[in-house]
Amino acid sequence: xxxxxxxxxxxxxxxxxxxxxxxxxxxxxxxxxxxxxxxxxxxxxxxxxxxxxxxxxxxxxxxxxxxxxxxxxxxxxxxxxxxxxxxxxxxxxxxxxxxxxxxxxxxxxxxxxxxxxxxxxxxxxxxxxxxxxxxxxxxxxxxxxxxxxxxxxxxxxxxxxxxxxxxxxxxxxxxxxxxxxxxxxxxxxxxxxxxxxxxxxxxxxxxxxxxxxxxxxxxxxxxxxxxxxxxxxxxxxxxxxxxxxxxxxxxxxxxxxxxxxxxxxxxxxxxxxxxxxxxxxxxxxxxxxxxxxxxxxxxxxxxxxxxxxxxxxxxxxxxxxxxxxxxxxxxxxxxxxxxxxxxxxxxxxxxxx
Ligand code: TXA
Ligand code: MG
Numbered sequence: 001x002x003x004x005x006x007x008x009x010x011x012x013x014x015x016x017x018x019x020x021x022x023x024x025x026x027x028x029x030x031x032x033x034x035x036x037x038x039x040x041x042x043x044x045x046x047x048x049x050x051x052x053x054x055x056x057x058x059x060x061x062x063x064x065x066x067x068x069x070x071x072x073x074x075x076x077x078x079x080x081x082x083x084x085x086x087x088x089x090x091x092x093x094x095x096x097x098x099x100x101x102x103x104x105x106x107x108x109x110x111x112x113x114x115x116x117x118x119x120x121x122x123x124x125x126x127x128x129x130x131x132x133x134x135x136x137x138x139x140x141x142x143x144x145x146x147x148x149x150x151x152x153x154x155x156x157x158x159x160x161x162x163x164x165x166x167x168x169x170x171x172x173x174x175x176x177x178x179x180x181x182x183x184x185x186x187x188x189x190x191x192x193x194x195x196x197x198x199x200x201x202x203x204x205x206x207x208x209x210x211x212x213x214x215x216x217x218x219x220x221x222x223x224x225x226x227x228x229x230x231x232x233x234x235x236x237x238x239x240x241x242x243x244x245x246x247x248x249x250x251x252x253x254x255x256x257x258x259x260x261x262x263x264x265x266x267x268x269x270x271x272x273x274x275x276x277x278x279x280x281x282x283x284x285x286x287x288x289x290x291x292x293x294x295x296x297x298x299x300x301x302x303x304x305x306x307x308x309x310x311x312x313x314x315x316x317x318x319x320x321x322x323x324x325x326x327x328x329x330x331x332x333x334x335x336x337x338x339x340x341x342x343x344x345x346x347x348x349x350x351x352x353x
Contacts, residue, residue, distance in 0.1 A: 003173035004160055007132050009036070014135035019175060024139035026172050032056050034149040034163045035136055036177030037071075037128035039100045039185050039203055040156040040303070041163050042146030043171065044071065044136070053115040053145055059170040062152045066233045067118035068145040069102050069186070070125045073137035081111040081123060081143065088213045089191040095212050098129035100186040100203025116145040118232060126186050132177040148185060149174070155239045155303040155338070158183055162307060183300035184330045188231055189216070198222075199231035201329040203299075222333065225341065239338040241309045243270065245317040247339050250346025252280040255318050258344065259283045262316055270314035272305060274298060277320070285312045295328045302331060306338060318344075 005019035014020055023033045030052040032045040043059060045052035047070050057064060072078065075093060078085065082105035085093075089103050107123040117123050125143075128134065137144055148156035151166040160176035167174075187202035189209065197217040198206060209216045221229035229235050248255045255271065259281065262269045270285040274292040289305040290297030309317055319335055322328045336343075 002164060002168050002171050004164065004176050005173055006176045009131045009177045014131055015139050017135065020132065020135050020139055023173060023175055024136055027052075027136070027140045027142065027144060030055075031172045032059060033172050034157075034160070034167065034174035035133050035146065036130055036160070036175060036180055037133045037146075038098075038130045038180060039128070039182045040158055040180055041149040041160065041174070042069075042071065042128075042133070043149035043163075043167070044144040044146040046140075047112050047116045047143040047145035050113045050115055053113040055171075056145060056147065057115070059167055060147060060150070060152045062147060063236070064115070065118050066147075066236070067120055067124065068116045068147050069188075070112065070116065070123055071133065071137060071144045071146050072125060072127055073134050075127070077143055078105070078125065081108050082106060082125070083108050086191050088196055091212055092189070092191070092196075092209070093127075096204055096208075097127040098134065099127070100129070100182050101209075102126040102186045102188045102200075102202075104188065104190040104192055104199070106192055112143065113145070122190075122192055124188060130177065130180075132175055136175065153236070153238060153240060155241070155306040156185060158300070158303050162304070165307075179300075181300065182296075183302055184327070184334060187330070190219075190230060197230070199229065200234060201333050203327070203330070205326045206329065207326060237337060237340055239303070239306060239334050240340070241306045241317060241338060243309060243314050243317050244342070245272075245306075245319060245335075245339040247321055247335060247343045248318050248346075249321050249343060252277055252320075254346040255320065256281055256283075258318055267315040268313065270309050270312070270317040272309075272317060272319035274320070283318075285309065285314050292322070295322065295326055295331065298322060299327050299331055302334060 182203040187204040188200040221227035268284040290301040
C-alpha cells in the first residue's frame with residue numbers, strides 16, 4: 001500500500017523533516033512519490049531517469065505523447081537543460097516564481113529523459129510555491145518531473161485523499177501537506193517565440209502576465225475545437241466526472257427546469273452552483289463550488305466538487321457558467337473539458353442531450 005506521510009507545511013526546516021528526507025531518498029532511487037504544490041498534488045519522479053518517468057506514466061495511465069512539467073527549486077538548475085533564457089521569460093520568472101506559472105523553453109538534448117518531454121525539442125518548467133515541494137526539490141537536488149497526481153482523465157487532486165483514491169498501491173507514497181491553495185493547475189506559457197502564448201490557462205491570469213510583458217497570445221485551440229492544441233495534454237478529455245456534465249448558459253430558472261425534466265425521466269440529477277445560488281435549486285445533489293463573487297474560491301473548490309458528484313452517483317450534472325476573465329478563464333477551460341464541450345443555452349436549447 002501507498003504510504004501517507006503527514007507534513008505540517010508551516011514548520012521551519014522542512015528539508016530535515018524525516019518524511020521529506022525519505023521521499024527525497026526514494027526519488028533519488030528512481031521511485032515516484034506524490035507531493036503537494038500550491039496548485040494541485042503532483043506525482044514526482046527523477047526527470048533525468050527513463051525508469052522513473054516510465055513509472056509516472058504507468059501509475060497514471062497517461063498517454064506517452066503527453067509531456068511532463070519539470071519542477072525545480074532554484075533558477076540555476078535551468079542552465080543544465082535549457083538552451084537559452086529569453087528576456088521575457090526572465091521577467092516572468094522574477095515576477096511569478098515560485099508560483100503557478102509554467103514556462104516552455106527550448107531544450108538541451110541529452111540531459112532529461114526523452115520520455116519526460118515526449119520527444120519534443122522543448123521543455124516545460126516551473127518552480128512551485130509550496131514549502132513542502134520546495135524542501136523536497138532541494139533535498140533531492142534533481143529536476144523532478146511531476147504531472148498532476150490523478151489517474152489520467154480524472155479531476156486533478158487537491159488533497160492527499162484524492163491521490164490515494166486514484167493511485168493507492170501504484171506509488172511509493174504521498175507527502176500529505178493538506179489542501180492545495182489555488183486548486184487549478186499552473187498557467188502554461190510558451191516563451192520560445194517572440195510573442196509568448198498561453199497554452200493552458202491556470203493560476204496566473206493573462207491579465208497578470210500582460211502587466212509585466214505586454215501582449216500575450218492565447219493558443220487558438222483553447223477556443224476552436226478543430227485546431228490542434230500546442231500543449232499535447234489539452235487535446236484529451238480531462239477532469240471528467242463519471243456522469244455526463246452539461247454547461248448551462250441562462251437563468252437559474254432555466255437550469256432548474258432542465259433538472260425537473262430529467263428527474264421526470266427517472267434520473268438522479270446534480271447541480272454545480274455557488275454559495276450565492278444554492279437555494280435556487282432543488283435537485284438530487286446541489287453542490288456549492290465556492291463563491292461566485294470570489295472566483296479564486298471557485299477554482300479552489302472545483303476539482304473536489306467534481307469528485308463529490310462521483311461519490312453520490314448522480315446520472316447527469318448541470319453546471320452554471322462562469323465569466324471567462326481572470327482565473328475564470330481556467331475555471332471555464334476545465335469545466336468545458338469536463339463537459340466534453342456540451343453546452344445548453346437558454347436562447348438556443350440543444351435537443352441532443
Ligand atoms: O500546476 C501544475 O502545473 C501541476 C502541478 C503538479 O505542478 N502539474 C500539471 O502537470 O498540471 P500535467 O502533466 O497534468 O500537465 C502538464 C501540461 C500538459 O497539458 C502538457 O501537454 C503540457 O503541460 N506540456 C508539458 N510539456 C510541454 C511542452 N514541451 N510543450 C507544450 N506543452 C507541454
Ligand atoms: Mg493533469
